[in-house]
Amino acid sequence: MAISKEKLVEKLNGDLAREYTAIVQYTQHSGVITGAEYGDIKKELIVHAGEELQHALTLADQIDYLGGSPTVKVLPANISADNKGMLQQDLDGENEAIERYIERIGEAEGLKLLHLSQKLREILAMEQEHAMDLEQALGK
Numbered sequence: 001m002a003i004s005k006e007k008l009v010e011k012l013n014g015d016l017a018r019e020y021t022a023i024v025q026y027t028q029h030s031g032v033i034t035g036a037e038y039g040d041i042k043k044e045l046i047v048h049a050g051e052e053l054q055h056a057l058t059l060a061d062q063i064d065y066l067g068g069s070p071t072v073k074v075l076p077a078n079i080s081a082d083n084k085g086m087l088q089q090d091l092d093g094e095n096e097a098i099e100r101y102i103e104r105i106g107e108a109e110g111l112k113l114l115h116l117s118q119k120l121r122e123i124l125a126m127e128q129e130h131a132m133d134l135e136q137a138l139g140k
Contacts, residue, residue, distance in 0.1 A: 002110035009068035
């Protein structure tokens with residue numbers, strides 16, 4: 001059974017709040033990660049923060065288009081004093097986002113919102129690239 005458009009907007013707002021958090025978390029992690037071996041991933045974290053901002057903007061546009069009001073709620077970010085811990089926190093966030101966006105694509109398609117589904121697929125592809133970058137940095 002398909003969810004209602006209103007419930008989908010509510011879930012998209014939850015996704016938007018998590019994108020805001022990802023921006024904050026990536027920004028903080030890129031600022032405190034240290035060590036020569038983390039130079040490349042530090043640059044990548046900065047790129048990820050910018051891409052998460054693009055996801056937030058896309059979600060805000062879609063929420064507005066669907067008749068909702070984009071949230072300004074930001075969830076608490078994860079921090080760590082350990083470089084590998086930070087990267088694992090970021091990877092965990094990406095993996096959770098991947099699961100959510102796969103679910104959200106199905107929900108959008110169930111409501112025949114194919115334009116939204118396409119936008120979510122673009123976000124999903126980027127989240128999967130982020131996870132691959134982080135896995136590589138962690139040696140997984």
